[in-house]
Amino acid sequence: MKKTIKFSINGTKVQQEVLPAYLLIDVIRDGLGLRGTKPGCLEGECGACTVLIDGLAVNSCLYLAVNADGKEVTTIEGLISGPDFSLDPVQQAMVDFGAVQCGFCTSGMVMSIKGFYDECVSAQIQPNREQIKKGLEGNLCRCTGYKKIIDAVESLFEEA
Amino acid sequence: MKRDLKIIGKPTRKLDAEARVSGEAVYGHDIVLPNMLHGAILRTKHPTAEILSIDTSKAKALPGVVCVLTADDVDVNNISYKGDHPILKKGEVNCIRDEIAAVAATSREIAAKALALIEVEYKVREGIFDPFAALKKEAPQLNRFASKEQGKNIADSFHYEHGDLQEQKEKSTCVVSQRYTLPRVTHCCMGTSAVTADYSRSTKRLTLYSLSQVPFLFQRDLAKALRMEPSNIRIIQPVIGGGFGSKLDMHPFEPICALLSMQTCRPVQIVFSREEEFIASPTRQPMVIDLTTGADADGKFTFREVKITKDNGAYTSWGATTPFVMMQTFSSLYQIPACRFDSYAVYTNNVFAGSFRGYGNPQATFALERNIDLMAMELGMDKMQIRLLNANFAGEETGQKLHFRSCGHKDALQIVSDKANYKNRQKSNGTGRFRRGIGLASMLHVGGGAKIYPSDGCGTIAKFDDYGYLTIISGASEIGQGSETVLAMIAAEELGVSIEKVRIINSDTDIKPWDVGVHASRTSFIAGNSLLGALSILKIQLSAKAVALLGTDLDDLIFEDDQIRSGRTGKAVKIGKVVRDIHFKQPHELCTASYYYEPDSEYQDGAFKGNVSSAYAFAAQAIEVEVDTYTGNVRVVDVHVAQDVGKILNPLGLAGQIEGGVVMGLGYALTEELIASEGHVRNPNFHNYKLPTASDIPEIHFHPIETSDQEGPYGAKGVSEAPLIPTAAAVANAVSDALGVEIFSLPVTPEKILQALKEKSV
Known part of the structure; x- marks a missing residue:
């Protein structure tokens, strides 16, 4: 029994026919062809599939697609903006600080950081290094040892 | 002559970082x-069983299923270097990974449904899950394809020796014997295994979108398995x-995917779930190391005698050859007059081991560096002094004939000792609930390739287009480690082209020249030297034309800012212009160069002696921990790493390799273990297999x-394997320093610590 859902993906309104069991990651990757969102474990442990739903970071592998109805979904592709297709400051910091190696965790890592950063800014919190580490706890990375990712996040708050 | 380098040594962003950070990069999972x-x-459902029957009729009847294969449907060769591994299992299964059937369907859901419709009748057999039980006389032969040359259940064995063991034993005033037990851990690549096979009915060629780290060896192995011409793959x-080494072997799912494509003449993709990844991808070798080491009254090392029993699992992979690396550590890390080394990879019915960053060396180094601490304590010597006394040195040729032309071993030890304030931080907090301690370890690893194959070389083709852009076609693959960026930096350094004008092509065996593959921390060294060879040819070609255009001589040319300039007159010409003049005017040539670099290392003899690498890396780490004596939890406070890297090429990439390696080493030390019991994998998920997270990392x-x-x-x-090897x-040495208890197995869990504390207090 498919259901029609309407939601916004990276600022564009879309309509999808989904079964109740469909996961948001499948709609994003297979339905919409946005393959920047990565399937790392499909059980909510690694964070590689993180997207923003109404600005909050969510594992898209644990989120039923029907629940996205009426919401604003942002994926890694949606962080690119402007006439020059510029990187978001989070993405740029990851590049500048050498925080990307194989890159498979990077999409989800960037989306988690984006959610964390926006939350901190709106709550006017300047997180310390330990709080930043806590904020990244839901995202696994096997290459970098996290240090450069943490450095990149710290830099965002220094500039702000 | 010391050169003034402009690009090399400067922090440089990874060339592919933008594509990876923007979701643009296409991984195996993303191919459509x-x-x-x-x-x-x-x-299989059971690790060990006879297969009485397989009924695929219901699966075949499911709409959307295009192909179902079992061993009866295919005519193929076994895989693995021992030829002991059937791609699809026939008649019996011998470990929980065993592939019984495969399907290809129009969707992932239908394929999954089809698997559930295949009916297999098993007759469960008793298995052997302990290598020592498999070595017993009464044990049955576990792999029916095994050669049995070295014993019924021995997949491979290695013997090495140098020096006069008896004489050195007699000289020893301190002899320490200890058994070490190393666990089964796995790579946990964030991208699970994936392959897409595309067989063309018209050309009879097979294209494989494969994540292999060794594409040319993979091509050869796949051809052998499928009985094809390698050139048609x-x-x-x-x-x-x-x-991280997981993609060094070809695994059964890859030829299976190829077979499905060849049977259907359609592209077929297989992507592992995370659970499948934990169960069916390789592990680091679990092993038991029995080590005896000696020292004389002054603390000079005298001998080492080691016997290693490795759990090979049901089939053999390259992982069975890790003794190549382990014996180097036992024979040559620190000066050692006599060494005897024996290792046995023993068949069991466990999941089989593969290769993993460090290739046996983390296990060997764990045993060796723990034993050094034990000897120092017995001799009443300082743990740093005993290491410095025995450290390797430049110019040393070891008993195994490894030649250390450069050597930073002593410096590495000294630097971590100084920087970590080693002397004053030992047993710094003796009695309370939280106790701190500091531990040392060092390591030796190949740093200039490893000649374990008839060639350890890499080919490069470098070509300028008519606009001064340089394309480097390198045999060497990028698997995230940043080698492409290093290659572009080298080109920018040598020819003055800007990095933005350098393109790297290295992902297609039809195009790129041969390379043995990504392993042995070899890529920047070997591919870098190969590129330097190709660039020197281009430089000669460009220089000849530039001399004529600028009216000067060779010594006066400066390659900089995409130009060639006369140092004397300041007159400059763009590289693109020089290339066009060579192309469209005399001598009417293209600026294209090809070079193959073969390192000057040696293929070792039958006794495993010879200078197997062109250079050797050394490193030391000093790690401070704080142990909670109530819970047994270990918090790593501080890690100091000193490593002989020869020369820093890209500091940004280098630091990333070090940090990533150390954290992988901390996982090995403290939390990671793939728990197998009765042949089943008990924790095939990130919830129960504990990788370090951002919160767990210390200052590095x-x-x-x-x-x-x-x-x-x-x-x-x-550089890139070294940082996890001594961690x-x-x-474990730091925990010993903090608590005065000795842990001889990994991971160092709270349970082990509490148990050891309990035993100590009794």
């Missing part, structure tokens, strides 16, 4: 081909979501040492 089918593999590597202080190796590019050595040993 027209008319593509989805493949899936049915694995084209390997294309998409962006690879982590390797990296102190690079530049020994400027004579053979390495700009003096550089291989677990240093952690």
Whole structure:
């Protein structure tokens, strides 16, 4: 029994026919062809599939697609903006600080950081290094040892 | 002559970082081909059983299923270097990974449904899950394809020796014997295993979008398995979501995917779930190391005697050859007059081991560096002094004939000792609930390739287009480690082209020249030297024309800012212009160069002696821990790493390799273990297999040492396996320092610590 859902993906309104069991990651990757969102474990442990739903970071592998109805979904592709297709400051910091190696965790890592950063800014919190580490706890990375990712996040708050 | 380097040594952003950070990079999971089918593999329910029957009729009848294969449907060769591993299992299964059938269907869901419809009748057999039980006389032969040359259940064995063991034993006033037990851990690449096979009915060629780290060896192995001409197989590597050695072997799912494509003449893709990844991808070798080491009254090391019993699992992989590396550590890390080494890879019915970053060396170094601490305590010597006394030195030729032309071993030990304030931080907090301790360990690893194959070389083709852009076609693959960036930096350094004008092509065996593959920390060293060879040819070509255009001589030319300039007159010409003049005017040539670099290392003799690498990397780590004596929890406070890297090429990439390696080493030390019981994997998920997270990481202080190796590019050595090799040993030594208890197995869990504390207090 498919259901029609309407939601916004990276600022564009879309309509999808989904079964109740469909996961948001499948709609994003297979339905919409946005393959920047990565399937790392499909059980909510690694964070590689993180997207923003109404600005909050969510594992898209644990989120039923029907629940996205009426919401604003942002994926890694949606962080690119402007006439020059510029990187978001989070993405740029990851590049500048050498925080990307194989890159498979990077999409989800960037989306988690984006959610964390926006939350901190709106709550006017300047997180310390330990709080930043806590904020990244839901995202696994096997290459970098996290240090450069943490450095990149710290830099965002220094500039702000 | 010391050159003034402009690019090399400067922090440089990874060339592919933007594509990876923006979701643009195409990984194996992201490939979609027209008319593509989805493949899936049915694995056994029982680790050991006879297969009485397989009924695929219901699966075949399911709409959307295009192909179902079992061993009866295919005519193929076994895989693995021992030829002991059937791609699809027939008549029996011998470990929980075993592939019984495969399907290709129009969607992933249908493929999964089809697997559930395949009916297999098993007759469960008793298995053997302990290598020592498999070595017993009464044990049955576990792999029916095994050669049995070395014993019924021995997949491979290695013997090495040098020096007069008896004489050295007599000299020893301190002899320490200890058994070490090392666990089964796995790579946990964030991208699970994936492959897409595309067989063309018209050309009879097979294209494989494969994540292999060794595409040319993979091409040969796949051809052998499928009984094809290697040249009719084209390997294309998409962006690879982590390797760490897991992709050194060809695994059954890859030829299975190829077979599904060949049977259907349609592209077929297989992507592992995370659970499948934990169960069916390789592990580091679990092993038991029985080590005896000696020292004389002054603390000079006298001998080492080691016997290693490795759990091979049901089939053999390259992992069975890790003794190549382990014996180097036992024979040559610190000066050692006599060494005897024996290792046995023993068949069991466990999941089989593969290769993993460090290739046996983390295990060997754990045992060796723990034993050194035990000897120091017995001799009443300082743990740093005993290491410095025995450290390796430049110019040393070891008993195994490894030649250390440059050597930063002593410096590495000294630097971590100084920077970590080792002397004053030992047993710094003796009695309370939380106790601190500091541990040391060092390591030796190949740093200039490893000649374990008839050639350890890499080919490069470099070509300028008419506009001054340089394309480097390198045999060497990028698996995330940043080698492409290093290659572009080398080109920019040598020819003055801007990095933005350098393109790297290295992912297609139809195009790129041969390379043995990504392993042994060799890529920047070997591919870097290969590129330098190609660039020197281009430079001669460009220089000849530039001399004429600028009216000057060779010594006066400066390659900079995409130009060639006369130092004397300041007159400059753009590289693009020079290339066009060579192309469209006399001598009417293209600026294209091809070069193959073969390192000057030696293929070892039958006794495993010979200078197997062109350079050797050394490192030491000092790790401070705080142990909670109530819970047994270990918190790593501080890690100091000093490593002989030869020469820093890209400091940004280098630090990333060090930090990533150390954290992988901390996981090995403290939390990671793939728990197998009765042949089943009990924790095939990230919830129960504990990788370090951001919250777990300590401060990591990296102190690079530049020994400027004579053979390495700009003096550089291989770096990327080294940082995880001594970590677990240093952690266990630190726990010993903090608590006065000795842990001889990994991971160092709270349970083990509490148990040891309890035993101590009794």
